[in-house]
Amino acid sequence: MIPLSWYLIFAAALFSLGLYGVLARRNAVALLMGVELMLNAVIINLIAFWRYIGFAGMSGQAFAVIVFAVSAAEVAVGLALVISIYRRRNTVVAEDIDMLKF
Amino acid sequence: MEITTLILLLPLPPLLAFFLIVLFTNRSRLLSSIIGVGAAFLSWLGAMIVFINALGVEEFGKHPFELSIPWLATGSTTLSIGVMIDPLSAVVLFFVGWTVLMIFLYSVGYHNFGQPKGDHDKKGLPPHGATVTDEHGHSHTVLSVEPMYSRFFAFIGLFAFGMYTLVVSNNLLTMFVGWEVMGLCSYLLIGFWFQKPSARAAAIKAFLTTRVGDVFMLIGVVWLYSLTGTLNFREIFSHLDKVTEVTSLFGWSAAAWIGILLFIGTIGKSAQFPLHVWLPDAMEGPTPVSAMIHAATMVSAGVYAMIRMFPLFESATSDGFNPPMVMLMVVGTFTALFAATIAVAQNDIKRVLAYSTISQLGFMLAALGTGAYVAATFHLVTHAFFKALLFLGSGSVIHGMEHGVLHTGNHHVDPQDMYNMGGLRKKMPITFWTFLIGGFALAGFPLVTAGFWSKDEILTEALHGGYIWVFGILALAALMTAFYTMRQITLTFFGEPRTPEAEHAHETPWTMTVPLMVLSFFAITFGWVGIPEHFPVLGGIPKALGFASNWFHEFVISSLPAGGGGHEGLLRLASEEAAAAFDPIPLITSLVVALGGLALGWWYYSKVTKVEQDFFQIKILKNKYYIDEIYNGSFVRLAGWLSETFAVFIDRQIIDGILHAVASTVPVIGSFLRRTIDAFINWIGDKIGSGTNSVGQEAKILQPGKVQQYLVATMALVLVALLFFITRN
Numbered sequence: 103m104i105p106l107s108w109y110l111i112f113a114a115a116l117f118s119l120g121l122y123g124v125l126a127r128r129n130a131v132a133l134l135m136g137v138e139l140m141l142n143a144v145i146i147n148l149i150a151f152w153r154y155i156g157f158a159g160m161s162g163q164a165f166a167v168i169v170f171a172v173s174a175a176e177v178a179v180g181l182a183l184v185i186s187i188y189r190r191r192n193t194v195v196a197e198d199i200d201m202l203k204f
Numbered sequence: 205m206e207i208t209t210l211i212l213l214l215p216l217p218p219l220l221a222f223f224l225i226v227l228f229t230n231r232s233r234l235l236s237s238i239i240g241v242g243a244a245f246l247s248w249l250g251a252m253i254v255f256i257n258a259l260g261v262e263e264f265g266k267h268p269f270e271l272s273i274p275w276l277a278t279g280s281t282t283l284s285i286g287v288m289i290d291p292l293s294a295v296v297l298f299f300v301g302w303t304v305l306m307i308f309l310y311s312v313g314y315h316n317f318g319q320p321k322g323d324h325d326k327k328g329l330p331p332h333g334a335t336v337t338d339e340h341g342h343s344h345t346v347l348s349v350e351p352m353y354s355r356f357f358a359f360i361g362l363f364a365f366g367m368y369t370l371v372v373s374n375n376l377l378t379m380f381v382g383w384e385v386m387g388l389c390s391y392l393l394i395g396f397w398f399q400k401p402s403a404r405a406a407a408i409k410a411f412l413t414t415r416v417g418d419v420f421m422l423i424g425v426v427w428l429y430s431l432t433g434t435l436n437f438r439e440i441f442s443h444l445d446k447v448t449e450v451t452s453l454f455g456w457s458a459a460a461w462i463g464i465l466l467f468i469g470t471i472g473k474s475a476q477f478p479l480h481v482w483l484p485d486a487m488e489g490p491t492p493v494s495a496m497i498h499a500a501t502m503v504s505a506g507v508y509a510m511i512r513m514f515p516l517f518e519s520a521t522s523d524g525f526n527p528p529m530v531m532l533m534v535v536g537t538f539t540a541l542f543a544a545t546i547a548v549a550q551n552d553i554k555r556v557l558a559y560s561t562i563s564q565l566g567f568m569l570a571a572l573g574t575g576a577y578v579a580a581t582f583h584l585v586t587h588a589f590f591k592a593l594l595f596l597g598s599g600s601v602i603h604g605m606e607h608g609v610l611h612t613g614n615h616h617v618d619p620q621d622m623y624n625m626g627g628l629r630k631k632m633p634i635t636f637w638t639f640l641i642g643g644f645a646l647a648g649f650p651l652v653t654a655g656f657w658s659k660d661e662i663l664t665e666a667l668h669g670g671y672i673w674v675f676g677i678l679a680l681a682a683l684m685t686a687f688y689t690m691r692q693i694t695l696t697f698f699g700e701p702r703t704p705e706a707e708h709a710h711e712t713p714w715t716m717t718v719p720l721m722v723l724s725f726f727a728i729t730f731g732w733v734g735i736p737e738h739f740p741v742l743g744g745i746p747k748a749l750g751f752a753s754n755w756f757h758e759f760v761i762s763s764l765p766a767g768g769g770g771h772e773g774l775l776r777l778a779s780e781e782a783a784a785a786f787d788p789i790p791l792i793t794s795l796v797v798a799l800g801g802l803a804l805g806w807w808y809y810s811k812v813t814k815v816e817q818d819f820f821q822i823k824i825l826k827n828k829y830y831i832d833e834i835y836n837g838s839f840v841r842l843a844g845w846l847s848e849t850f851a852v853f854i855d856r857q858i859i860d861g862i863l864h865a866v867a868s869t870v871p872v873i874g875s876f877l878r879r880t881i882d883a884f885i886n887w888i889g890d891k892i893g894s895g896t897n898s899v900g901q902e903a904k905i906l907q908p909g910k911v912q913q914y915l916v917a918t919m920a921l922v923l924v925a926l927l928f929f930i931t932r933n
Contacts, residue, residue, distance in 0.1 A: 121919070125912055133911070160279070200909035 109150035117143035130187070130194045134180045141173045207257050208271035211287045214250045214297075215368035215382075217243035218304075221361040230354040237312050240357030244308035247368060251301030258294040265291050265762025270374055272436065281433050288374030288437070292581060292763040295756075296371050296508055299585045300501070302726065303592045304364045306719035310596050311360065311492040313715030314603060315350035322348030328399035330490075333610045345610040347603075350490075356396065360496060363389040367501040371508070375435040376425045379509065383421075383473065386502045387414050393496070394489040406485035413482040417472020424465030428516075431458060441515045441765045448519050456527050460520035463528030466513055467535075474506030474565045477539040481832055483562055487554040491599025494554060495592045498561045507568045507584050514577055515765055533573025537677050540566030542829075544684040548691070549825035551815065552620045553598045556692050560646060561591055563681060567662055570674055576665030577764065578757050582734050583658035589730055590645035590655055593723035597639035600712045600720065601625070601696060604632050608705035617705045622692065623815045627701040631709040636697045638720040643693045645727040647686035648798040651742070654731030656798065661734065664790040679793050686801020691820075694809040702813065739791075 116139055123136025145166045152162020188194050191201075221243035229235040258264055272286030289297065320334040325348055334348035350356065363386060370382030388411075395407030429435055431450060432443050440447075450458035470476070475483035483503070487494055497503065510517075510532065517528045540563045547559035564587050571580040605619035617624055629636040645655035659682060666675040701707040711717070734756035735742050812818050824830070908914075 125915055125919070196912055197910055199911070 106150060106154045109146060113143040113146040113150070116140075116146065128195045128197060130184045130196045130199065131181070133196055134177055134184070137180075138173060138177060141169060145169050207254065207269050208287065210250055211254055211269055211289055211372050212271060214247055214254070214287075214372055215365050217246040218361040218364035218368065222358050222365065225354050225358040225361065230358070233317060233349065233353045236354035236357045237317060240361055241305075241308045241312065243361055244305045244364060247364065248301040248305040251297045251368075254289055255294050255298045255301075258289060258291070263762065264294075264759070265764070268438075270438070272374060283377070284375070284434075284436060285378050286374045286436075287372040289372065290763045291759045292511060293371050295581065295585055295760060296504075299588045299726075300367055300371055300504075303495070303588055303723070304367065304501075306723055307492050307495050307592065307596070308357075308360065308364075310495075310599070310716050310719040311356060311490075313713045314490065314492055314599055315353050315356060316347045317349065317353070317715070319347050319349045322351070325351045326399065327351045328397055330397050330400075345613065347607060347610060352396070356393075356490065359389055359392050359396070360492065363393065363496055363501060367505065370505050374437060376428070376437070376440075377435050379512075380422065380425060383469075383505060383509070384418065386505060387411065387418065387473075390414075390486065390493075390497050390502055393493040394486045396489050396493065400488065402485075403488040406482070406488040410482035410486050413479050414472040417469045417479055420465045421469025421472075424462045424469070427458065427465065428462050431462075437512060438765070444515065444519045447516070455522075457520055457522055459516055460522070460527040463513070463517045463520050464531055466516075467510065467528055467531060470506035470510050470569070471535065472506075473509075474503045474569070475562050476535050476566060476569065477542055478831070480539065480543065480562050481835060484555050484558040484828070487552070487558055491554070491595060491602060494558070495595035495599070498558065498591055498595060503561060503565055504584060504588055507565060507572075507580065510569065510572055511577065511581055511584070514572065517572075518575070529573050529575070531573070532569050533671065533674060536566045536569030536571070536573055537674050538566070539563065540570060540681040541677050541684075542566075544681045544688070546825055546828050547688045548684060548820045549822055551622050552618075553601060553622050553625075553692065553696060554595070554620060556622075556688060557591070557594050557598055560685060560688065563685060564591070564646070567659065567678060567681070570678060571662040571665060574666050574669040574671050574674060576662060576669070578734075578760050579658065579661040579665045581760050582661055582756055586645070586654035586658040586727075586730050589723055590642045590653075590727040593638060593642035593720060593727050594646060596716070596720055596723065597635055597642055600632065600635040600716050601628060601639070601709075603712050603716065604628065604635065604709035605705055607710040608703075608708035611708040612704050614705065617703055619705070622695040624703045625696045625701075625706050625709075626699045626703075626813075627697070627706060628709055629697040631706075632711045634711060634717045634720065638717075638724040639697070640693060641724040641727050643689045644802075645731075647689040647802055648682060648794055649802065650795050650798060652728060654727055654729070656794065657731035657734050659798075660790060660794040661736065663794055664736070664787065667787070667790050675790070675793075679797050682794065683797040683801045686798050687805045690802045690805025691809045694806060695812070698810060699813065 120136045120139030120141075120143060123139060124133055125136075127133055127136065148162050148165050148169070152159075152165075156162060184194055187199055191199065193199065221239045224239050225236045229239060254269070258269070261267060268288055268290035270286065270288040272284045272288075274282045275285045276283040316331060320336060322331045322334045325331050325334075329351075331348040331350055333345045335343050335345055337343045366382045366385030366389060368382075369385065370379050373379040373382065391407050391411040394410050395403050397403045398407075425435065428440065428447065432440050432446050434440060434443070444459065447459040447462065448457045452458050452461050472479045483498070486497055489497075517526070517532070520526050520528050543559045543562035543566065547556050547563065550556045550559060564583070568580045568583050568587070571583065602619050605625065609615060609617055609619055641653070645653035647653075648656040648659045650656050663675060663678060663682070666678060701709075734754060735745070736757075737754045808819075815821065827833070906917075
């Protein structure tokens with residue numbers, strides 16, 4: 103059986119990839135994709151811990167499904183925002199979207 | 205290789221073809237068609253191997269090929285999925301394999317592979333023709349290649365995947381998945397020429413209409429699962445008492461309600477009244493699509509699902525009354541006649557076939573409702589062959605007519621209108637002969653064609669079941685079927701060409717005529733496997749040659765679970781089958797309606813040369829009983845009215861009104877407050893403001909307004925917190 107740490111290392115790597123994407127990509131859509139990667143890393147951790155430690159219950163799977171649902175909702179909202187910004191400002195470059203500051 | 209592994213692999217090639225074409229080969233027409241047709245060929249090969257293996261198994265109905273794997277553990281139960289081939293799915297697999305392969309091959313020719321690119325062709329519109337200059341310096345207009353050629357093969361590949369998945373499934377879940385994959389593909393394919401507004405509207409209509417049925421079906425599936433704890437067909441049928449013992453609305457058993465819910469799904473998918481409206485509009489798609497949807501796949505899938513769930517329907521009897529079976533019978537019989545009457549008045553060659561499909565599916569469902577399990581299956585298979593043949597034949601006719609249209613350059617001539625045709629038998633001999641075979645099979649031309657045997661069996665069963673009215677209405681519908689079929693053949697192929705376009709029509713390439721010939725072979729011969737044992741003279745021939753008499757019946761009936769609780773209906777069926785000696789009434793009826801209808805059609809339409817002379821251009825029939833208008837006036841208008849009400853009344857008047865009221869009172873209060881405590885507050889406010897301003901000026905550097913810089917700050921903070929906690933311990 104694959105040791106637990108492998109999963110954790112894999113999840114950490116995936117998380118770092120996502121984090122890099124969020125911090126370094128210029129495209130707002132790519133930013134959202136980075137967030138998704140991070141969420142997926144979290145899910146892998148949840149499932150892995152559930153499988154290795156708390157296998158008796160269903161909580162790990164239940165959490166994973168809830169995180170999926172939340173992340174799907176989040177992407178829907180995020181994409182809607184990006185599209186809306188694109189229509190108004192004709193850009194999806196995150197740096198150019200500085201409307202928070204007048 | 206284990207046979208179950210092979211069955212598991214059957215749906216795979218078309219799916220792989222879909223991904224390969226979409227991801228890699230979409231720029232190359234040649235590669236895409238090789239991959240598409242090759243995948244269809246692989247699946248066909250697998251299907252034939254499975255079918256031949258199935259023939260060799262003794263008592264195949266009791267020992268089908270089945271492979272089931274646990275897939276999803278939910279709480280205390282495990283949901284298993286898998287594949288199964290029993291006699292019923294074996295024969296369905298047989299016709300699916302053949303028709304899918306033929307349709308793929310035909311698409312190569314239909315989309316003008318090898319022809320030059322069009323002069324003004326755009327993606328999303330049918331090709332308009334290309335100008336070429338020959339060696340003498342003359343320029344002609346010829347057919348041009350479809351601009352989205354590769355995409356078409358990707359879509360029909362996915363469609364074939366859906367159908368194979370549905371056929372090989374051993375459970376309702378994967379069956380439903382295949383069902384929905386096809387729903388999506390039919391949307392994509394009907395809207396294939398998406399720049400045509402009519403095609404867009406038809407695609408949306410098809411998707412929404414079938415969705416209405418699918419929602420009910422899904423409810424039925426979930427209900428069934430909650431009662432039996434399994435979705436595997438054979439396990440459901442061995443635990444039917446769990447469903448029949450639960451009493452629900454109106455005192456009917458849960459089995460009755462689940463049957464009705466599942467049947468509503470089929471009403472949508474198989475285009476039965478009142479959800480039939482999408483199917484004629486689906487003719488907006490390219491012709492191979494029509495054949496895929498109408499013969500090989502989607503609409504057959506609806507009937508197949510009903511036949512598959514037949515033991516459930518049978519078990520719903522209580523007090524001698526079986527609600528879902530009666531519903532099947534009534535809806536099927538009504539639709540059979542209803543659609544046949546509309547078909548008589550249509551002039552578009554494909555629309556006639558569309559309504560005839562609706563009518564024939566009604567035949568099958570009515571047969572199933574009378575308990576004629578085998579007759580319904582038999583008609584499903586024969587109909588798939590001859591209807592695919594007819595649709596491909598009509599596509600060939602349209603293709604030939606388009607050739608004529610390009611020759612004359614008159615683009616106002618509709619190449620699908622039968623009154624623009626005439627005399628095509630000399631121009632397109634192969635298409636004519638194959639279309640004639642398909643048409644005669646549809647009409648039920650005696651003894652020779654497959655359609656005769658299956659339709660005769662349906663009529664016999666209806667009469668033996670004691671349903672005289674079903675028998676009468678179906679016989680009338682069969683008469684009209686023969687009549688409009690002959691009308692179509694006469695108007696299209698006989699007489700003199702009525703337009704210059706028809707004079708310049710041209711036979712289609714071999715990729716289109718070969719599928720026609722293969723399918724006409726089956727349109728004739730497939731009926732011979734189901735000749736009733738007691739039929740005069742012919743019934744004895746299979747036995748004399750050493751085959752089982754009425755092989756089809758023996759083979760398919762073994763799919764039904766024998767005996768057991770709640771199966772009185774099946775036992776009745778079996779005993780009645782054994783007792784049924786030859787009865788001349790249905791035979792004479794089918795002879796009379798088939799030959800009479802054909803003769804009437806020939807007698808009347810051989811004299812009609814102009815649309816004005818056609819007596820059957822009755823307004824209410826031409827307008828399909830105004831069903832579309834009724835739906836537009838009720839459901840569509842209602843939905844529009846509701847959204848308008850919400851937008852104008854509730855949103856703009858009530859909600860905005862409250863906001864406006866609040867907004868207009870606030871300034872009043874505000875101006876009062878300003879006048880009274882303005883000076884004092886102002887003083888404090890100014891101080892706070894200037895103070896805040898100066899703090900803000902200093903702190904501004906922390907607020908760059910760019911999301912990623914905030915994120916970096918957040919990450920830094922998290923790291924600091926982490927360090928703090930780590931070092932503390």
